[in-house]
Amino acid sequence: MNSSAALAFEITESTQRQSEQDRQKILDNPGFGLHFTDHMVVIDWSLTKGWHGARVQPYGPLLVDPASSVLHYAQEIFEGLKAYRHQDGSIWLFRPQDNARRMQRSAARLALPELPEEDFLQSIRELIKVDHMWVPGSGETSLYIRPFMIANERFLGVRAAQHAAYYVIASPAGAYFPKGVAPVNIWVSQAHTRAGRGGTGAAKCGGNYSASLLPQQEASRNGCSQVLFLDAQEGKYLEELGGMNLFLVRKDGSLLTPSLTGSILEGVTRDSIITLAKDRGRAVEERKITLEETVNGLATGEIVEAFACGTAAVITPIAMIKGDGVSAGREDAPAGELTMSIRKELTDIQYGRLPDPHQWMVKVH
Numbered sequence: 482m483n484s485s486a487a488l489a490f491e492i493t494e495s496t497q498r499q500s501e502q503d504r505q506k507i508l509d510n511p512g513f514g515l516h517f518t519d520h521m522v523v524i525d526w527s528l529t530k531g532w533h534g535a536r537v538q539p540y541g542p543l544l545v546d547p548a549s550s551v552l553h554y555a556q557e558i559f560e561g562l563k564a565y566r567h568q569d570g571s572i573w574l575f576r577p578q579d580n581a582r583r584m585q586r587s588a589a590r591l592a593l594p595e596l597p598e599e600d601f602l603q604s605i606r607e608l609i610k611v612d613h614m615w616v617p618g619s620g621e622t623s624l625y626i627r628p629f630m631i632a633n634e635r636f637l638g639v640r641a642a643q644h645a646a647y648y649v650i651a652s653p654a655g656a657y658f659p660k661g662v663a664p665v666n667i668w669v670s671q672a673h674t675r676a677g678r679g680g681t682g683a684a685k686c687g688g689n690y691s692a693s694l695l696p697q698q699e700a701s702r703n704g705c706s707q708v709l710f711l712d713a714q715e716g717k718y719l720e721e722l723g724g725m726n727l728f729l730v731r732k733d734g735s736l737l738t739p740s741l742t743g744s745i746l747e748g749v750t751r752d753s754i755i756t757l758a759k760d761r762g763r764a765v766e767e768r769k770i771t772l773e774e775t776v777n778g779l780a781t782g783e784i785v786e787a788f789a790c791g792t793a794a795v796i797t798p799i800a801m802i803k804g805d806g807v808s809a810g811r812e813d814a815p816a817g818e819l820t821m822s823i824r825k826e827l828t829d830i831q832y833g834r835l836p837d838p839h840q841w842m843v844k845v846h
């Protein structure tokens with residue numbers, strides 16, 4: 482049932498779209514993940530029929546059987562990317578093929594079906610076609626796009642489901658830092674890890690996120706906005722944050738980031754930063770980095786900047802790394818120079834203010 486022909490989408494337009502006035506009110510102050518566009522994409526899958534029933538329909542609650550495997554065994558994956566409005570009104574995605582391929586890798590790990598790359602792209606194109614007016618157009622705003630897939634077979638037995646569904650929803654997003662980019666403190670969790678060797682760390686799945694919520698609460702209690710996880714085996718090496726990758730900048734101007742060991746999510750932003758840094762002639766070292774050398778490096782000045790990266794905030798400067806018996810960096814540390822200049826270059830490419838030498842941008846409207 483793996484036909485190579487692309488899926489055709491049936492479109493059912495909502496008869497209850499938000500009024501232009503209500504939509505404008507939302508777009509003036511969208512926040513993050515609070516409001517959703519008028520439509521969503523659904524594609525069904527079954528072992529016998531393959532992918533079928535591709536459609537765009539009014540946004541609304543799902544009818545999910547209570548015995549669906551996703552509700553019991555967390556057979557679920559997702560993606561996150563943004564649509565950016567350029568000065569001339571056109572709408573663009575940033576490296577969506579990478580999200581499509583990553584979703585296929587996540588699917589393979591979670592024993593879910595792989596959606597062909599062209600169908601992934603087309604599903605987003607179709608949604609933007611009906612909901613393009615939801616892409617905000619000022620400052621660092623965007624339409625956040627959330628493709629996801631669930632196992633929805635009615636069966637409590639433990640095996641890969643034979644029925645699944647893929648969805649795309651979209652949510653207008655305001656600037657992540659409305660008052661200007663501000664460095665954050667991060668909390669090293671030493672009691673909890675996010676992903677172990679051979680686990681699902683490299684897959685974008687809900688289960689990894691539920692495992693990160695308790696340590697995230699611990700981070701908040703300690704005045705930190707994000708949690709930093711160490712490797713599960715030795716508890717010694719930096720891995721990543723709950724939903725962001727990590728970079729350090731050395732005083733010689735080189736960048737350092739944890740290598741992809743299999744328990745780290747391969748961020749599209751991470752990869753883009755490595756590329757842009759190398760374009761500038763900077764050395765980028767991907768290797769195992771100990772917490773100890775990081776704390777020492779921040780104390781001696783060997784490490785001069787630290788930042789986290791991901792689609793939502795692009796680049797977030799890190800002021801301090803805290804934890805049980807850990808305190809590194811300065812509370813009032815300003816955002817690093819390289820941190821901010823790479824952030825600017827990347828967002829300038831995304832918003833069409835700079836040429837796009839790597840053909841990362843894909844026009845969708």
Ligand SMILES: *Cc1c(COP(=O)(O)O)cnc(C)c1O
Pocket residue numbers: 561685721722723724725726746747748749750751790791792793
């Ligand atoms: C999504 C995600 C990232 C960032 O990936 P981007 O493609 O840059 O958005 C990093 N870590 C985790 C755990 C993630 O889920």
